[in-house]
Amino acid sequence: MSSPSSIILAIARDEWRYWRRSSLAQTVFVIALALAAASVWVTQASMAHTTEQRQHMQSESKTAFEDQPDRHPHRMVHYGHYLFRAPPPLAALDPGIDGFTGNAIFLEGHRQNGATFADQKQSSGLTWLGTLTPAFVMQLLTPLLLIILGFGVMTREREAGTLDFLKVQGVSPLVLIGGKGIALMGAGLVVLMPLIIGGLVTLAQGAAVLPVAMFLLSYLLYLAVWCAIVLWVSTLASTNSTSFSGLIAIWVLLCLVVPRIASNSASVLEASPGKLETDFAVLKKLREMGDGHNASDPAFKALKDNLLAQYDVDSVKQLPINFRGIVAQKSEADLTKVLTEFAEQSMAQQQAQALIARSFGWLSPMIAIQNASMKLAGTDLENYQRFMREAEAVRFDFVQSLNKLHAEGMTLEQDANKYQSAAAKKAATVSADNWQILEDFHFTPLSAPQRVANSVMALVQLFFAGAVLLVCIVIAGRRV
Template identity: 55%
Template sequence: MNINNVSKVVLIAKDEWRYWLRSKLAVTVLVIGLVLTLTSVIVTAITMIELSHTRHALQTTSDKSFVDQPDRHPHRMVHYGHYAFRTPAPLSTLDPGIDAFTGNSIFLEGHRQNSAMFADNRQGTALTKLGSLTPAFIVQTLAPLLLILIGYSAISRERELQTLPYLLSQGTSGLTLIAGKGLALICVVGLILIPLMVSSLFTVLNGESLLAVASFILGYALYLFVWVLLILLASSVFSKNSGSFTALIFLWILLCIVMPRVASTTAATVVPSQGKIETDFAVKAELRKLGDGHNANDPAFKQFKQSLLKKYNVETLDELPVNFRGVVAGESEAKQTAVLNKFAEQRMQAELKQTQLSRNFGWVTPMVAIKSLSMIVVGTSIETHHRFLRETEQLRFDFVQGLNKVHSEKLTYQDDINRNANATATKKARVSADNWQILQNFTFNSDSALVRADRSTSAFLQLLLWIAVLVGGIKFVGKRLL
């Protein structure tokens, strides 16, 4: 494009802006878009910062409550348990992702794996869920609608006003006219993205990577550019404003409302996952085969008992240098954890397959592409949640086995089996509270920016394909514009 054409593009863009500024509807839509984006950024940021401080305080309180427990039997502390909290990722102030649905804390205790708790959207009422206008929701869903309201008549208006033949006769090509209108819409996109860019840059001060921030902003810029191209194409194809507006509203409903739900429904149908009740029955059936870790005389541990006596070359349990009941508890926990992890991995693999299948719908709707890209880059995707579950499970196992070690090494077998004989025996079967200093400091961080960028490659390619196809369509229509 030569300098003369560039000046024409800029001139057309300026003229479009003058038209918008004279139009009360366009100005109103612009103001609403900016206010909504800015307000959602501020409110969501404040909420996520408060959540971060609250979770940190609760983690500290939970750890202190555990270590401040008095002298107890070690296995009592296994069931007392403690909590692990997940602090929000820095960029989650803009897109909470699945964190709002999956929960942010887990209660860790022996013999079982608990689900994440305290999900914001599970605790809220229907009214509060509808009022959850996050910056991601605003830009993903409402910003395209605002762009449609502003730009649906960009080219079709020139046809209705009979100014299109005049413009073309003055040496302005159809592609130049479309480019000028597109430049004006891109400026609107820039205004919408400004609050998002400023707030995302602030997350760098909280430890977020510049690569993640750049990927986040670029992803949303590409997404809105897709909508700019869709608006220009529709406005160029239809000869009347009403036709262009109707087609674009239909596309908005299809691409932003219908198709994402079709994607999730299809994924759940094609990759079915076992229900909670069926899974619980299957887990219990497997665990019953392992024996009861609370009962050292369970037949399931007969062979283990013989191997332990042989290992230490003794004849009776009293002669063992360790408490047999504590060793059995540790052995049982290890086997139970292996079973629990097997079922947990099966569930997570099913969830991941469902997610990956639904993400493929990004090739047919840019909404799915940007939602996937946003959550991955921010660090609030299913992959990050699964890593949280795995890390907290390792934390749970280490903490329980630490107590089982105390049980086997700090309490004699005779004191343990006689603990319910009388008050004195019960007191003797306790260990010092000094042994509760076994908790590891738990801090959960998002994956590195490079890992997140690598995961988001497919979503970027989906948006770029949309852009390439639409640019091709606009070139075809622009050469025949009249």
């Protein structure tokens, strides 16, 4: 008598023979492989071009700043500088939120600008075409293709009358389900191959081994969950049509409805103030700090008195430094503290909303795999906020370096008289050699161990879904 394992493999081989003879199954395989392979290839090529383009623009921005002629330092504060974020290697497989948040920031004095040049904001109305990434194909389309391929794996046996024949031959329903499950997972592995190849390519591009391995494992687990869903429904259903309609309903619910409910619930349960409301609150607080462009503002009286006492002089004209530059430094420091406070509040609200949305991963494997995928790829909310913080640190150092030149590179008299004549305007400038203050900026996402640690909850949600479905399949199999 054959062992259960050999019977399971024989059933799996028989299922594959059926799919080879089925034109529908062959079409599904071709479509799935074509979508997966094309998405990996196109996204890899696009990401390589984008990375090169951003590096070029970063270099151009730095060169344009350093090539400026002799100027007043505060003019250069407002001239500003751009920072560009190069995507991590795994972003070629899952761009995450990068396409919606932007990839460049304009740095200037007195302001914290948001990221710009988001791909989705600049695309046409057919934005869904721009999201045909490997992650999108695997998360949304591959489950649908598995449904089309496997909705009849059990109901077909029931409708053909072979289920009773197999039971008479001593093949238990659970063994039959096991063989069908192996066949379905084999199909999932075939579709996953382009993603695996893409993952190997990212290793050659500098991606860490651990996140790539966990990234591929998470998608393997996600496809296993959907194979289990297909098996479970096909085992419970009495006909092919019932199985197919039930699976489509589940796909719509888990992949479309629940993610939308999660997003709306996060917005409602953790409401955040609008942009206008936040801008007015910031302006109100900044007005209380004084005008950094006006050294005579009463808000800087204490600063003036301290400097006069420190240098033992009677007026700001006698100071060995330019009081206007010192005011600019003090004003920028105070302003940055206020702006950072509001920015951190906004980031905390975003994190709270994300936490609510991610908790729906217990209900939808689609949400779980999205979170695991973005965290492992380094394209999630945490890495975006890390970029914003790093950019702000660069902005503050950049502005304060110019404010220091303002304070030390000219006298107060030269500064105050700069509009009196052409000669006075020239005297109130510093050499262009001083513009060599910009350092090369390279954004680094969270470390590989940290990204893996952040993805644990999403992976647990996928394991939980798989365990629940396994129990459901066993119960359904025993009732056959």
